[in-house]
Amino acid sequence: xxxxxxxxxxxxxxxxxxxxxxxxxxxxxxxxxxxxxxxxxxxxxxxxxxxxxxxxxxxxxxxxxxxxxxxxxxxxxxxxxxxxxxxxxxxxxxxxxxxxxxxxxxxxxxxxxxxxxxxxxxxxxxxxxxxxxxxxxxxxxxxxxxxxxxxxxxxxxxxxxxxxxxxxxxxxxxxxxxxxxxxxxxxxxxxxxxxxxxxxxxxxxxxxxxxxxxxxxxxxxxxxxxxxxxxxxxxxxxxxxxxxxxxxxxxxxxxxxxxxxxxxxxxxxxxxxxxxxxxxxxxxxxxxxxxxxxxxxxxxxxxxxxxxxxxxxxxxxxxxxxxxxxxxxxxxxxxxxxxxxxxxxxxxxxxxxxxxxxxxxxxxxxxxxxxxxxxxxxxxxxxxxxxxxxxxxxxxxxxxxxxxxxxxxxxxxxxxxxxxxxxxxxxxxxxxxxxxxxxxxxxxxxxxxxxxxxxxxxxxxxxxxxxxxxxxxxxxxxx
Amino acid sequence: xxxxxxxxxxxxxxxxxxxxxxxxxxxxxxxxxxxxxxxxxxxxxxxxxxxxxxxxxxxxxxxxxxxxxxxxxxxxxxxxxxxxxxxxxxxxxxxxxxxxxxxxxxxxxxxxxxxxxxxxxxxxxxxxxxxxxxxxxxxxxxxxxxxxxxxxxxxxxxxxxxxxxxxxxxxxxx
Numbered sequence: 001x002x003x004x005x006x007x008x009x010x011x012x013x014x015x016x017x018x019x020x021x022x023x024x025x026x027x028x029x030x031x032x033x034x035x036x037x038x039x040x041x042x043x044x045x046x047x048x049x050x051x052x053x054x055x056x057x058x059x060x061x062x063x064x065x066x067x068x069x070x071x072x073x074x075x076x077x078x079x080x081x082x083x084x085x086x087x088x089x090x091x092x093x094x095x096x097x098x099x100x101x102x103x104x105x106x107x108x109x110x111x112x113x114x115x116x117x118x119x120x121x122x123x124x125x126x127x128x129x130x131x132x133x134x135x136x137x138x139x140x141x142x143x144x145x146x147x148x149x150x151x152x153x154x155x156x157x158x159x160x161x162x163x164x165x166x167x168x169x170x171x172x173x174x175x176x177x178x179x180x181x182x183x184x185x186x187x188x189x190x191x192x193x194x195x196x197x198x199x200x201x202x203x204x205x206x207x208x209x210x211x212x213x214x215x216x217x218x219x220x221x222x223x224x225x226x227x228x229x230x231x232x233x234x235x236x237x238x239x240x241x242x243x244x245x246x247x248x249x250x251x252x253x254x255x256x257x258x259x260x261x262x263x264x265x266x267x268x269x270x271x272x273x274x275x276x277x278x279x280x281x282x283x284x285x286x287x288x289x290x291x292x293x294x295x296x297x298x299x300x301x302x303x304x305x306x307x308x309x310x311x312x313x314x315x316x317x318x319x320x321x322x323x324x325x326x327x328x329x330x331x332x333x334x335x336x337x338x339x340x341x342x343x344x345x346x347x348x349x350x351x352x353x354x355x356x357x358x359x360x361x362x363x364x365x366x367x368x369x370x371x372x373x374x375x376x377x378x379x380x381x382x383x384x385x386x387x388x389x390x391x392x393x394x395x396x397x398x399x400x401x402x403x404x405x406x407x408x409x410x411x412x413x414x415x416x417x418x419x420x421x422x423x424x425x426x427x428x429x430x431x432x433x434x435x436x437x438x439x440x441x442x443x444x445x446x447x448x449x450x451x452x453x454x455x456x457x458x459x460x461x462x463x464x465x466x467x468x469x470x471x472x473x474x475x476x477x478x479x
Numbered sequence: 480x481x482x483x484x485x486x487x488x489x490x491x492x493x494x495x496x497x498x499x500x501x502x503x504x505x506x507x508x509x510x511x512x513x514x515x516x517x518x519x520x521x522x523x524x525x526x527x528x529x530x531x532x533x534x535x536x537x538x539x540x541x542x543x544x545x546x547x548x549x550x551x552x553x554x555x556x557x558x559x560x561x562x563x564x565x566x567x568x569x570x571x572x573x574x575x576x577x578x579x580x581x582x583x584x585x586x587x588x589x590x591x592x593x594x595x596x597x598x599x600x601x602x603x604x605x606x607x608x609x610x611x612x613x614x615x616x617x618x619x620x621x622x623x624x625x626x627x628x629x630x631x632x633x634x635x636x637x638x639x640x641x642x643x644x645x646x647x648x649x650x651x652x653x
Contacts, residue, residue: 068566150568151595154649155610158594161651171651172529178648179571182562183528284555284572286588286596289609303593304611308625369612369624373598401603405612415612443614443622448604 030243031250032218038112039216041105043254044261046204048098051262052136053197055091063143065189067182070145071281078277089269092293095137097265099295102133107350110329113338114217117228120330122210125203127326132200134296139192141293142185146278150180151290153188159303162312180283215239216250220338228335291367298357301364308440371404372413382409384463393460396453400445408464416442423462431458533559537636537643540585544640546577551599551617554585559646573633573644574599574606576617585633585644586619591626591652606630628652 014020062081064073077084106126109115115123138156142149153175161171176183215235244250275293279285292300306314340346375398380386383394397403405415422431435457438444449457491499538556546552554575561569574586574597586606588596595610605622606615614623619630631650636643 066564066566067568068564154589154594157649158589158592158651161653167653168651169529172648173526175649177528178533179558180649181558181568182565184568280567282567282570284553284567284570286553286572286598288596290595304625306625308627311625311627370609371607371612371614373607373609399602401600401605401607404600404603404607438623441612441623443605443616 026212027247027251028245029212029215030239031216031246032238033242033244033249034219035216035250037253037257038108038219039250040254040257041101041108044258045098045101045105047258047261048094048101048265049200049204051094051265052091052098055087055094056193056197058087059091060193065143065186065193067145067185067281070143070185071277074144074146074277078274085273086266086269088274089272090265091140092274093265093268095140095293096295097261098133099137101261102130106130111340111346111350112217113220113226113340113343113346115330116226116336116338117231117330117334119210119214119217120334122207122214123330124327125207125210127323129200129203129207130326131323132196132203136192136196136200137293137295139188139196141296142188143192144275144277145185145281147281147285147288148278148290150184150281150283151288152292153180153184155290159315163316216246217338220340222337222339222341224339225337226335231335287373289370291364294361297364298360299364301360301367304367304369305360305363366414368414370413371401371415373404375403375412378403378408378411382411383460389456389459390463391460392453392456393458393463396449396457397460400448400457401443402457405442419461420464423464426461428458428462431461533646533648535559535645535647537638537645539641539643540573540575541642542640543577543583543637543642546575546583546642548577548579551576551601553588553599554642554644556644556646571646571649572596574630575635575642575644581637583635583637583642584619585635587631587633587647587650589631589650591621591628591630591650592624594649594651597630 059077062073062077062084064070074088077088079085081087109123109126138152142152157171157174160174161167163170172178173187175181176187218235218238279288291297302318303311303315337343377398378394380391383391385391385394397406397408402419403412405413407414407418407420409420426434432454434442435449435454436444436446445454536559540554540556552575553572555570555572558565558569558571572588574588576584576586578584590597590608590610590613592608592611592613595608597606597608597613597615599606604617606617606619608614608624608626612624613621613626615626615630616622619632621627621629633647634645636645
């Protein structure tokens with residue numbers, strides 16, 4: 001009885017609104033029968049985005065995008081609001097998942113040659129969505145509006161400033177004026193909460209329309225190239241012969257994968273929680289150590305490792321060139337083989353990209369190029385003297401900032417060479433020369449040390465024999 | 480869904496066709512005009528503040544006598560015309576070095592590599608940057624690492640025993 005009433009109500013609703021007519025064909029469109037687990041990353045990306053939208057809206061109930069209050073509301077959300085910590089964590093791991101899934105989706109589409117005719121625009125809209133996603137990631141980190149966020153804005157403005165001709169204007173646009181101030185946070189709030197989500201919605205819509213228009217690409221078969229003249233007809237015949245309706249024959253895998261992803265995200269949010277909130281966004285707190293979130297840490301390493309003098313070109317034209325190459329890809333190889341087995345370079349490029357970003361990521365996490373700012377004085381046991389020139393030298397090694405960059409056994413920074421065994425490698429004169437003149441990455445100390453200080457420092461360094469034996473006839477590396 | 484409207488009724492006459500063309504152009508033209516009329520003020524509102532340079536003003540940062548000769552100290556001052564809601568972000572810091580009795584140098588804290596705040600190591604007489612390891616000497620010249628230029632300086636003066644710094648935009652390396 002009730003069931004019949006419900007059915008009647010639904011039929012009336014469906015007749016007057018046309019819901020089934022609207023989404024039925026999309027849900028039931030035919031997809032290749034063998035499009036299995038490799039095809040789940042796109043929908044997983046969209047699922048992550050939807051979670052970002054929902055968790056973002058929830059967070060916006062408490063967040064105040066004001067330069068003075070944003071940090072306070074972040075503290076409130078994290079420490080006081082019920083479920084706030086979980087929600088912030090979810091938004092963070094949602095962002096992480098979205099970036100990860102975009103990457104996987106892109107790699108799969110590239111390896112399967114799915115970007116080829118007639119799906120060029122699927123790829124192009126996807127590349128734009130990748131760009132929007134990265135902008136969302138960066139601006140989202142800024143909305144945390146702690147000390148790191150403030151300095152990240154300055155770093156972004158400095159990079160924008162390197163653009164020829166309009167650099168100065170772009171830098172001012174990034175800062176929202178002459179300096180970080182009352183207008184800075186709001187522009188990133190607008191970009192993160194209005195502009196970019198609107199673009200992502202619009203382009204996901206277009207991306208999905210294109211998926212329906214051209215169909216999901218069939219898994220490639222080696223030796224079966226794409227011929228733009230016949231492909232559409234072949235695809236239609238293939239779907240009519242062996243295609244399966246998307247719902248539910250293929251969609252169930254998307255659902256299973258997406259739910260698993262969401263569970264992992266929720267678990268991480270519960271167990272690990274959101275990233276730590278840094279110090280307050282006060283530009284006069286100088287002891288800052290700005291680092292991007294993990295998904296941009298590799299780019300932080302790029303900025304540190306660029307060859308001096310070529311930075312402008314890399315910083316400005318590097319991203320532009322990568323963008324152009326990505327967009328041009330489907331037009332450079334419209335037809336031909338799709339299978340990665342017949343396109344070994346595609347495998348090489350994906351592996352190279354992963355290795356490159358992975359290596360840079362590890363380098364960024366270690367960031368050896370950053371000095372250790374507050375190394376404790378060298379312990380007496382390590383120095384091996386309680387008075388005399390070696391002892392004085394060790395103290396100077398700490399006070400003059402040597403220890404910030406050089407390592408002595410387990411102490412000190414990693415920017416410069418490890419000096420634990422320097423006494424075996426360089427002569428007294430060589431050490432004096434190096435300290436006085438410095439090098440590309442080392443200050444010259446000639447005017448900074450009195451003669452007796454230099455002697456003490458050299459005495460300390462000569463006493464650093466380490467465990468290493470000097471290789472016969474070895475020449476010190478001038479770097 | 481009635482399909483192609485042209486298929487219904489009698490075929491259009493040449494007058495009707497030219498009328499349709501006119502109406503098409505009229506509609507597209509009006510739409511474009513309306514969009515431009517609205518978009519110009521909207522875009523202008525967003526970008527206009529960026530073309531307005533803030534005035535430069537002298538800000539007191541402390542009694543001259545309170546800075547030791549040879550020392551380098553962090554000082555802070557308020558931006559020239561902060562927005563009323565700017566709160567803590569209205570402040571800027573600088574490194575003030577007292578060279579001798581009458582001379583001060585005010586360095587920007589922004590590293591010329593990518594703008595991170597450099598720290599002063601008083602015993603080592605060096606500025607060091609936490610981001611990518613840039614190092615400067617006490618006079619602001621580059622000692623090591625990636626910075627392409629010396630630390631920028633703010634104009635500084637002493638008036639009635641008070642050190643004053645002229646506010647300036649955040650230095651952007653070109």
